[in-house]
Amino acid sequence: QLQLVESGGGLVQPGGSLRLSCAASGSTLDNYAIAWFRQAPGKEREGVSCISSSDGITYYADSVKGRFTISRDNANNTVYLQMNSLKPEDTAVYYCAAEDYFCSAYVLGGGYDYWGQGTQVTVSS
Numbered sequence: 001q002l003q004l005v006e007s008g009g010g011l012v013q014p015g016g017s018l019r020l021s022c023a024a025s026g027s028t029l030d031n032y033a034i035a036w037f038r039q040a041p042g043k044e045r046e047g048v049s050c051i052s053s054s055d056g057i058t059y060y061a062d063s064v065k066g067r068f069t070i071s072r073d074n075a076n077n078t079v080y081l082q083m084n085s086l087k088p089e090d091t092a093v094y095y096c097a098a099e100d101y102f103c104s105a106y107v108l109g110g111g112y113d114y115w116g117q118g119t120q121v122t123v124s125s
Contacts, residue, residue, distance in 0.1 A: 002027040002114045004096050009119030012086055016123070020081040022096030022116060030054075032114075033099050034072065034079040035106040038092035038121075048094070049081060050103035059103055064090075086123045093118040 008020040022034060035050035049070040050059045058070050069082040079096060097112040099105045105112055 002032070002098055004098060004114055004116035006094060006096050006116040006119040009094060009121045011122045011124065013125050014087060014123055016086050017082070017084045018086065018121060020083065020094055020096075020119060020121070022079040022081075024077045024079075024098070028074070029072065029077050029079065029098070030074050031101060033101055033103045033106070034070075035097050035099070035103060035112070036070065036081050036094060037097060038090075038094045040089075040092040043092075045095075047106050050106035051079060052103050053101045057103070059106060083121070086121075088123045091121060091123050093120050 003026045005023050008018060012018055031053050033052045036048040037045050038048050039045040048061050048064055049068055051070045051072050067085045072079045095118045096116045098114040099112055
């Protein structure tokens with residue numbers, strides 16, 4: 001059974017950077033696409049980014065393009081989200097989720113079987 005654990009959240013000033021990690025256990029990440037979502041208080045959950053399994057194709061929400069970078073290290077069973085030039089509107093709980101091979105659910109709005117517990121990101125001066 002795949003289990004996902006996020007880490008790396010925290011409090012950062014506007015313009016700062018954070019790197020989130022999504023570490024997997026119970027199964028290898030090789031055959032999973034990993035997506036990052038976020039949910040701010042009172043708002044719906046939104047997709048942030050996704051990376052497919054073998055070919056590493058990436059997707060980004062328009063709101064984070066050019067600022068966030070998703071990457072994967074299959075040898076360490078971890079996916080990262082490097083977040084630069086952070087803005088107060090990036091404040092949210094960030095979750096990672098896994099689906100088989102491709103970012104189909106991310107692109108088409110489908111469901112996920114595997115979720116992490118979330119990590120809080122707060123951007124404030």
